[in-house]
Amino acid sequence: MSSNDILDMYIYETNTLLEQLENIVLDAEKENTFSQDNVTEIFRIMHTIKGSSAMMEFDTLAQVSHRIEDLFFIIRENTMEVVSEENRPALFDLMLHSVDYFREEMEKVEAEQPLNKDVDSFLANINTLIAKIKGEEPPAAAAPAPPPAAEPAPPPAEAAPQADEGNPDFPYQLRVFFDDGCGMENLRAYMLVTSIQGFCAESDFLYEPADVEQDASTAEQIIDNGFLLEFKNPEDRESAIPTVRTSGSVRSYQPHDYVPAPPQAVMPEPAETTPPPPSAVKTAKPAPASAPAAANNPNNAQHQKESLISVNLSKLDALSAIVGEIVITESMVTSSPDLKGLHLDAFSKSARQLRKLTDELQDVSMSLRMIPVSNTFQKMNRIVRDMCKKLNKQVKLTLVGENTEVDKTIVDSIGDPIMHMVRNSMDHGIEENVQDRINAGKDPVGEILLSAQDTGSEVIIQISDDGGGVNDEAVLAKAIRNGIASPDVEYSHKEILNFLMAPGFSTNAQVTEFSGRGVGMDVVKSGVESLGGSVTITSEQGQGMTTIMRIPLTMAIMDGMEVSVGDSIFTIPINNVRSSLKITEKDILHDSVNGEMVKLMDSYYPVIRAREFYNLPGGADNVEDGILMWLESGDISYCLFVDELLGEHQIVVKPLPTYVNNFDVKSYGITGCSILGDGSISIILDAKGLYAAAHIM
Amino acid sequence: MSAMKEDVLFQVQDDDLFLTDEDTVESRKYLIFVVDDLRIGLDAEYVVEILNGYTVTYLPMMPDYIRGIFNMRGQIIPMMDIRLRLGKAPLEEGNLLVVVNYNNTHLGILVDAVELMLDIPNELIMPIPAQSAQKLVSGMCSLPDGSGTMLVLDCDQLLHE
Incomplete structure (x- = not known):
């Protein structure tokens, strides 16, 4: 594994964790509390980020995650009750901020830019919050108290090593374990103390159990829990480590900070012999030391994750390409002209079986590329939440059909259009004034509904709000002002709505942070159309607005109409074809510039x-020798004259070779190609591009 | 002669195993093909395979030297007629293709004939005289067997100009 792979893995893993974290925080905010499971999960996430960031030597990231881990450690130990009501919004904000912070830094890591070195103010924020929470901590909770699941065997007071055991004044701990059965552990510990006293002032470190010199029974505690040294200064601990290492009978030692962290420093012994880090020990049974702290807190999400693997998309592309080839080759073999006139019962039977299997293979390989839209949808939660705060509106987002599965490339490209529409609804749709909503007899809390539905051939994504709806007059006035509409023409409601998607149209006079950057719904429209989909808007004044995007389920497979011109075969996407017709010479009219x-x-x-x-x-x-294809794309409509209609086929879309793209054939309406059943190639035409090119020439 | 040549070949392969840095490789393998009256050498590193017999699909709106695209085991590859690219008259009956992969750009080059694969020490490759600068050629050398001159094809220029 090259370092790049490791970095990719790190970025991928961290981003996944951040997504998980954001969802937890957003859900928790609604409840205004973190459940104990949430807290454990966040702790685990931060712990993983900290560990991997430290491994990748992104120290600032490790620092920040470490502090957040500290914060959640406190919450985990004392439950959410430790955070008082007034501190909770700050906690949620802080968590969302940190998600943003990590995301930004991840982008920098990806772009190989230097990271933001100045995290002090951010750390200070976390520390302030920690202080606030701690300030209200009941004294009982602050004192070392055994967790409920303490080991039953040893005396309860000194039960299993507790993570909150320690003294804030002596935060740098070192836990030492002696060899099994070496005996006189208390005296060995005392010898260790004496040798440390050689370089460290007695007031600068503590040890536990404290009376090792006199009390022989402490030996048993040391066997169970190790001997704990607590230092005031990290330097002292550093210098103590060589001493500990060279002392006789020391099996292993673990440095860790007062607010627990996993062992970060060297372990002289093989990991198997090392007891689990104290912070991880919640139950009596020690977990294998190699497992992360989270291993003690198994949860369902983790189990689920283990049954999933992440695969590079290019591998899936290669797979679908090969499967496409197999399907073609299979039909080449079974319908080979060499077999004509032969009666081959066994062959036909096997051929049928092969056909069935290749069909299944094709289905499976296609389904591999399908992922649910839920991630994209979940992201909208955050946008709605942030905008609610900024715009001071109360809106809830309802998600329907998040589990609808769509081709990965499509999921990636519908994010922006959906986000744009949600922002649009938040900014322009939902009424500024709550009173307006109440007067209109609506729920004071606005609602944005985001739904996805799979119809088998396409996915329908619907974004609707129950806001003020589109004001036809305002839109028309704006359209006239921008020169999109003509003042003398009477426009229908539907036509006026279409102005919203015209380039450069934005009804909001003011450019806000969220929408109205001069680019508007035309971006949404062109984005969706580039996926082969369409956008329609419906709106009822006072009742809100609904945007419906229809997007094909996959871009890799397409229904197309094959036509021939001479020896060339072209494929036109079926949704561009309106009809085909035969005409005669006299149906053709000529315009002044020799056009037909x-x-x-x-x-x-x-x-x-x-x-x-x-x-x-x-x-x-000759017009009589060919056929006219009546094509439509968006608002353009024209006829393409070709030789012959070969029929409708499902084709596997292949991109044009990179070298060919240098010549910009895309601008002539040639978007890709496809391999036909006999191995020949058909060229895929884009009705819109072809028309545009024809009219520039 | 032939025994010696084999010796050299073997050594080069060894070099390839351990020294990948261009500067340290003392000789490179070239595939020599014929176009009209020219012998052109193509760095064998870029050669994917040599094909005979294929169906080309005409791709509109391309320069005339791009004959179209063809399907090589599911991979769509453009085909260039190098005669037209060099401003020569096209061959009527040409169907021999050298498929190259240069920095992940695939291209089929239509040639008259393929001659042989040859090791040529780097120092034998001379720069082309400035006054007779040839299109698409980055260097030239006399063939060791004295049969003529080989022009070294500049793939970068071939693909990007």
Whole structure:
């Protein structure tokens, strides 16, 4: 594993943990408390981030996570009751801030930029909160008290080593374990103390049990719990370590700080012989030392995670490419012309079986690329929460159908459009004034509904709010002002809504932090259309607005209409094809600039001849010899003249070779290609790009 | 002669195993192919395979020297007629392709014939004289067997200009 792989792994893992953390915090905020499970989970997350950051030598990250871990250690030991009501908002804010902080730093790590070195103010924030929480801590909780699950065998007062055992004035601890059965552990410990006194003032360190010199029974405690040294200064502890190491019969030792941390320093003995870090010991049975602290707090999420593996997307791409090949090859073999006229019963039977298996294989390989939209949806929780605070609105976000599965590439690209629409609803949709809502007979708390639904061929994502809805007059006035609409024309409600998606349209006069950056819904529209989908808006004044995005489930497989021009075969996405028709020469009308048009259903549509446009070597020139494909994409509609309609097929989309992309064929409406059943290649056309190119020329 | 050559070959392979830095490799292998009256050497490192017989699909809106794209075991690869690229008349009956992979860009080069694979010490490769700078050529050398001159193909130029 190269260092880059390790770094990738680290970034991936940390980001996953941050996502988990954010969700926990957002959910907890609604309840206004962290459940004990949450606290344990956050503790575990911070612990992992701390450990891996320290391993990657991102010290600032390790520091911050360490402090947060401290914070949650206090909460874990004393339950959420330790945080008083007034401190809770600060705690939630702090946690969300830290998620943002880590995310930012992760981006820097990814971009190989230097990290933000100045974390002092952030650490100070955490420390202040810790102090606040501690200030209200009942004294009983601060004193070393055995956790409920203490080991029953030894005297309860000195039970299992407790993580909160210690003295804040002597925070640097060193726990020493002696060899099994070496005897006289108390005296050995005392000898250790004497040798440490050689370089460290007696007032600068403590040890526990304290009366090792006189009381022989302390030997048993030391066997069970080790001998605890507590230093005032970290330097003293550092210098004590060599002494401890060279003392006879020392089996192992663990330095750790008062607020517990896993063993960070060297362990002279193999890990197996090392007892678990004290902080991890919650139960009587010691866990294997190699396991992280979290191993003692198993939870379901972790078990679930173990049944999942993360795979590089390029491997999945390669897999689907190969499976596509197998499907094609299979049909090449079974329908081979060599087999014509032969009666091969056994062969046909095996061939059918093979067909069935390849179909299954194709389904499985496709399903590998499908992931639920829940992650994208969950992110909106945070946006709604932040905007509620900023805009002082009360809105709840309802998620429906988060488990709908969509192709990974699509999930990645619908995030921005969805976020844009949610922000839009928050900013412009939900009423500024709560009274307005009450007057309109609505719930004072606004609602944004985000839903996903799988229809088998496409996924429908719907974002609706119950806000003020679209004001037709205001939109029209703005559209006229921006020159999108003409003042003399009467527009229908639907047409006015479409202005919202015109480039450069933003009804909010003010540019806010969240929306109205001059780019508006046109970005949403073009984003969704680039995925092969469509956007529609419906709105009822006073009742809110609904945006519906229809997106194909996967981009890798597409239904297309195959047409031929000369020897070339083109595939047109089926949702661009309106119909196909045969016409005669006299149906063609000519315009002043030598363009051709055809009249269909009382409207005129331009005709583009594929052969001429692409300078193809062969193809029909005579209109009667070919066929017109009536194509539509968004608001454009035209006819493409081709030779022959070959039929509708499901194709596996392949990108064009990188070298070809240098020549910018995309701007001529050529978006990709696909391998046909006989191994030949068809070129995928994009109706919109073709039209645009034809009209520039 | 042939025994000696084998010796050299073996040594180069050894070098390849341990020394990957270009400066330390003293000779490189070249695939020599014929285009019109030229013999062109292509660094064997970039050669994926040599194909004979394929179906090319015409891709519109490309320069004339790109004949189209073809399907090599599921991989779509553009095909360049190097005669047209060098400004020569195209061959009517050419169907021999050298498939190259240069920094992960795949390209099929249509050539007249493929001659042989040869080790050429780096010091034998001369820069091209400035006054007769050739298109797409980064150097030249006389072939050790005295049969003529080989031009070294500049893949970078081939793909990016």
